[in-house]
Amino acid sequence: MITTRTPTLSTAASLLLTHRHRILAARTLSVSVSAAAGSSSIPVKMTARSALDEVTDTGAFDRSPSTFRSSVSRDGRFPAVAGRYHLYVSYACPWASRCLAFLKLKGLDHAIGVTAVKPIFERTKESDEHLGWVFPAAADEEPGAEPDPLNGARSVRELYEIASSNYAGKPTVPVLWDKQLKTVVNNESSEIIRMLNAEFNGIARNPGLDLYPAHLRASIDEANELVYDAINNGVYKCGFAKKQGPYDEAVTRLYEALDRCEEILGKRRYICGDQLTEADIRLFVTLIRFDEVNLTTADQNTKLCIPFELTVCPVSINHRSTPFTSSATRSC
Numbered sequence: 001m002i003t004t005r006t007p008t009l010s011t012a013a014s015l016l017l018t019h020r021h022r023i024l025a026a027r028t029l030s031v032s033v034s035a036a037a038g039s040s041s042i043p044v045k046m047t048a049r050s051a052l053d054e055v056t057d058t059g060a061f062d063r064s065p066s067t068f069r070s071s072v073s074r075d076g077r078f079p080a081v082a083g084r085y086h087l088y089v090s091y092a093c094p095w096a097s098r099c100l101a102f103l104k105l106k107g108l109d110h111a112i113g114v115t116a117v118k119p120i121f122e123r124t125k126e127s128d129e130h131l132g133w134v135f136p137a138a139a140d141e142e143p144g145a146e147p148d149p150l151n152g153a154r155s156v157r158e159l160y161e162i163a164s165s166n167y168a169g170k171p172t173v174p175v176l177w178d179k180q181l182k183t184v185v186n187n188e189s190s191e192i193i194r195m196l197n198a199e200f201n202g203i204a205r206n207p208g209l210d211l212y213p214a215h216l217r218a219s220i221d222e223a224n225e226l227v228y229d230a231i232n233n234g235v236y237k238c239g240f241a242k243k244q245g246p247y248d249e250a251v252t253r254l255y256e257a258l259d260r261c262e263e264i265l266g267k268r269r270y271i272c273g274d275q276l277t278e279a280d281i282r283l284f285v286t287l288i289r290f291d292e293v294n295l296t297t298a299d300q301n302t303k304l305c306i307p308f309e310l311t312v313c314p315v316s317i318n319h320r321s322t323p324f325t326s327s328a329t330r331s332c
């Protein structure tokens with residue numbers, strides 16, 4: 001079994017990297033990137049097979065867009081019916097955890113199944129070196145993770161290959177899977193949460209809960225823009241930066257945005273006013289991981305999230321009881 005102890009950087013953990021660690025990480029990334037590029041004269045950014053490939057020649061992390069963008073709706077090709085869809089997640093992944101939070105809050109867990117992968121990347125196939133999310137072979141192999149109950153896939157990569165035989169992009173989680181058509185409906189969390197919020201109300205236990213209400217949309221969109229770029233994706237920009245400049249820039253923007261959130265939440269309970277919205281959940285799932293790392297290595301960091309208003313979201317996503325791997329071995 002091969003794990004990714006050396007080559008992968010955690011997201012929040014990367015904020016804690018010492019200079020020595022950063023040089024080591026930069027070397028590791030440059031090996032994987034230049035090996036994939038074949039030559040240093042070829043632009044580094046190419047079709048990414050993993051987040052480790054998503055680094056430009058300036059050394060900055062540059063996320064590729066998600067590829068499966070269909071929608072579940074109350075009618076249409078993917079109707080919102082109970083039992084048809086399945087969510088594949090990693091508990092280590094904040095994007096997947098947004099979807100889990102929506103699933104629970106909307107009361108849809110009876111209608112949409114969930115399977116979690118193992119929390120650390122492994123080789124996805126014997127025939128090549130690709131590292132990614134894999135399922136355990138047995139239910140007792142890894143707490144919280146389960147074998148794929150629908151397709152018997154060994155990896156998330158295999159799911160994407162079932163959906164599209166020539167898929168050459170990143171096999172990411174979350175995946176909203178259609179059991180009937182055996183395909184990925186959507187692999188973009190910002191869109192999956194909107195579907196869970198609005199499209200399944202006919203079968204949701206909490207149909208009245210609207211986390212993207214019309215009267216707050218402008219404010220939610222504005223908050224999302226700040227939080228996505230500087231915090232949600234910002235921790236990845238820190239974690240996967242290959243050069244000191246982009247890393248420093250990302251860290252500065254991250255802490256400025258955290259300060260801004262603290263300022264807002266110092267005055268009111270929720271990011272967009274007096275009610276819980278999508279914006280709170282999108283922030284929360286990143287912050288909760290941030291502290292998991294910072295608290296254990298507090299001596300390396302000047303600021304913790306603890307003073308931030310972490311009670312914004314009453315949902316219990318249960319991350320702390322799931323296997324959360326140490327900073328050195330985190331994947332994604």
Ligand SMILES: N[C@@H](CCC(=O)N[C@@H](CS)C(=O)NCC(=O)O)C(=O)O
Pocket residue numbers: 049050051052066092093094095096131132170171172173174187188189190332
């Ligand atoms: N834009 C996507 C991003 C999902 C994403 O990047 N997921 C990471 C886990 S945190 C992943 O699966 N990475 C696989 C890889 O890098 O190979 C979303 O929001 O759903």
